[in-house]
Amino acid sequence: MKKITAELIAIGSELLGPSKTDTNSLYVTKQLNKIGIEVGYKTVVGDHRDNLKNAFQTALSRTDIIISTGGLGPTEDDFTKDIIAELCGVKLKLNEEILKNLKDRFAKRGIEFPENSKKMALIPENATAIPNGPGAAPGIYIECRGKTIILLPGVPREMQFMVENFVIEKLNEKYKLPKKFSITMNFASIPEAVIDNTLKELPFNKHQIEYAILASLRKVQVILSGYNEKKVSDFSEKVISHFPEAFFGYGDIFLENAVLDLLTEKNKTVSFAESCTGGWLGKLITDIPGSSKAFLGGIVSYSNEAKINILKVPKETIEKFGAVSPQTAFFMANNVRKIFNSDFGVGITGVAGPSQSEKKPAGLVYIAACSNEKTIVKKYNFRGNRDMVRQQSTSRAFDLLRREFLK
Amino acid sequence: MKKITAELIAIGSELLGPSKTDTNSLYVTKQLNKIGIEVGYKTVVGDHRDNLKNAFQTALSRTDIIISTGGLGPTEDDFTKDIIAELCGVKLKLNEEILKNLKDRFAKRGIEFPENSKKMALIPENATAIPNGPGAAPGIYIECRGKTIILLPGVPREMQFMVENFVIEKLNEKYKLPKKFSITMNFASIPEAVIDNTLKELPFNKHQIEYAILASLRKVQVILSGYNEKKVSDFSEKVISHFPEAFFGYGDIFLENAVLDLLTEKNKTVSFAESCTGGWLGKLITDIPGSSKAFLGGIVSYSNEAKINILKVPKETIEKFGAVSPQTAFFMANNVRKIFNSDFGVGITGVAGPSQSEKKPAGLVYIAACSNEKTIVKKYNFRGNRDMVRQQSTSRAFDLLRREFLK
Secondary structure (H helix, E strand, O other): OOOOEEEEEEEOHHHHOOOOOOOHHHHHHHHHHHOOOEEEEEEEEOOOHHHHHHHHHHHHHHOOEEEEEOOOOOOOOOOHHHHHHHHHOOOEEEOHHHHHHHHHHHHHOOOOOOHHHHHHHEEEOOOEEEOOOOOOOOEEEEEEOOEEEEEEOOOHHHHHHHHHHHHHHHHHHHHOOOOOEEEEEEEOOOOHHHHHHHHHHOOOOOOOOEEEEEEOOOOEEEEEEEOOHHHHHHHHHHHHHHOOOOEEEEOOOOHHHHHHHHHHHHOOOEEEEEOOOOOHHHHHHHOOOOHHHOEEEEEEEOOHHHHHHHOOOOHHHHHHHOOOOHHHHHHHHHHHHHHHOOOEEEEEEEOOOOOOOOOOOOOEEEEEEEOOOOEEEEEEEOOOOHHHHHHHHHHHHHHHHHHHHHO | OOOOEEEEEEEOHHHHOOOOOOOHHHHHHHHHHHOOOEEEEEEEEOOOHHHHHHHHHHHHHHOOEEEEEOOOOOOOOOOHHHHHHHHHOOOEEEOHHHHHHHHHHHHHOOOOOOHHHHHHHEEEOOOEEEOOOOOOOOEEEEEEOOEEEEEEOOOHHHHHHHHHHHHHHHHHHHHOOOOOEEEEEEEOOOOHHHHHHHHHHOOOOOOOOEEEEEEOOOOEEEEEEEOOHHHHHHHHHHHHHHOOOOEEEEOOOOHHHHHHHHHHHHOOOEEEEEOOOOOHHHHHHHOOOOHHHOEEEEEEEOOHHHHHHHOOOOHHHHHHHOOOOHHHHHHHHHHHHHHHOOOEEEEEEEOOOOOOOOOOOOOEEEEEEEOOOOEEEEEEEOOOOHHHHHHHHHHHHHHHHHHHHHO
């Protein structure tokens, strides 16, 4: 089977500065990968005619499909369509239907049609205009020099609308690629290397199933793909059977989604007492709409006084064992549970760094989770900088609650 | 003056997948811009010999300076140096000094020197090896075909070390570019368009001063640059004089940094009562090391019971005006201040969405800030999705405290 590859061109001078990366390409790549097309190159180019022409010429010389994002608006520095017409040896023609649509669009909003917006209705001969659902400028689909060129707008929702409603179907039709199935699995509190080694040892046909592992401080994702749906599905179950405790769900979810779903399903509530994470645990669970069904609230006890006066951690405990201690974590979890009258409580206390002491190094974190029946306190030595220590603390806290109280 | 442009090539198949963008290029761009070099193209290419060669050939044909990141390690699919030697018509030679350094490095760690790591000591003839402070593989600097090619590792801290300690000086020396000065200013609670319009109307010489505006939900950054330090500095003062209230500091800082600095400077403390932001405000201030000097803690009152029982918002207030009301925000700020015995208190209550009601639409947020002398409550109607509403709530809360209590 011949491999079909694509080159993605992101157009916009702002993408060549020091602060903005092209993220449209991630979405396009994901959709292309699903239908078996791989990305061979990505190019970012500014709004300069010569450079833009160079980028398209280069892409035409080395890939089958070229998809650009950006450079389709009515402003002066948008001339992508001119360049494509030139490279394909065709002329730009005013498309009356598109012009009518554009004019209607402006009329509906009670805005006079600006003369320079007429440009948006220019389409290279032999090209197809791609309807733009949420926006004005249409996309362009054209086959020339044996290649496929697709011009999309840079605005993410307009670009995504066109990919979903036109591009994928059209490419599928033209290249008749077999449908690829993929399953994403999420694992927590397990090193990437352990999963990697197991996958390497599992017997499977590499021509039938491909896998990718994406690890972050929040989770390890395993993405399986292949053309035989049943084989991919069976293999995913085999993988999970090796790490049943670490597996927390399918798809693009995080631990807080899994925890919230389990809490909601069991009709249980939770509250948090946070020290070194400073409110991050609460921020994460409240990222999710509807979290108020299970999350009652929390106390950020960033000072010893707050731990003693508000969370009612005994003063002697802090004096004897320190604020960063299993004893303090124990009281934090249990007392926040009582204060909020929730089913479960979670407490986190640790040294986020960079400042630390010999006895309490940066990365030392105690996490406690409790119900009215039991409390589990765990000690962790996280690696990395302040942000990494705090990030890992939140993941492990959610996972402790999930593994010990919600399964 | 001839413009010198660079092409950045990011090497790594993982950068062509659906989940990882090249961010090394942002750092490199920032450093290059400082010395007056602009980036003309960015290319991402996988670990395939032919594609990699194509990428370098293309870059050689269209830019002055080529800087690659990645593809320098000892693994099989790293062959960047081979390709450069081929394109420059030179041979790779074993550099004994580098080999010795590598062997010493492994010996110090008590690890046997792996044979395939010898590859890292291969350097194209006529090339300079760039010392790698934190890592093993050296970078490569070579001039050929009238162009400059620089190969850097993909690991950010190794790459950054080389740029800081070698690349910038070397490029400065070769291209004798005049030093460019730049000043970054941060503004809050002001629309980007207002600043943009003012800048457009201010009289200044566009050949002497360039400006860029970068807006996010957290702040608006204005970056001025030019070759005459005094002119850039004078102009920055003029810009600030138009928005003295909105200006909160220079450099790469956020509002929480400005707030924490002001609190520390005045030896004052603060505590937060958060509803719709769920702990995010606390998370942000505790991102900063040393925040415990001024931040005592907070209460996340995500349920009405928590607002009534823990924050002591009068039940009648919530029944009469609702949880999302200026009255509730008032009590949240004042009571959290009393509970934590801090100098200032901040309260946030609002509808983050997507669920909403006719009377309380998504985006409606009340923020209160108080000392023991006064309380200020403000109403906001934020646009955007849940994440955007919450993000704007945190920025406006910090800014309310800054403007009304800390200036």
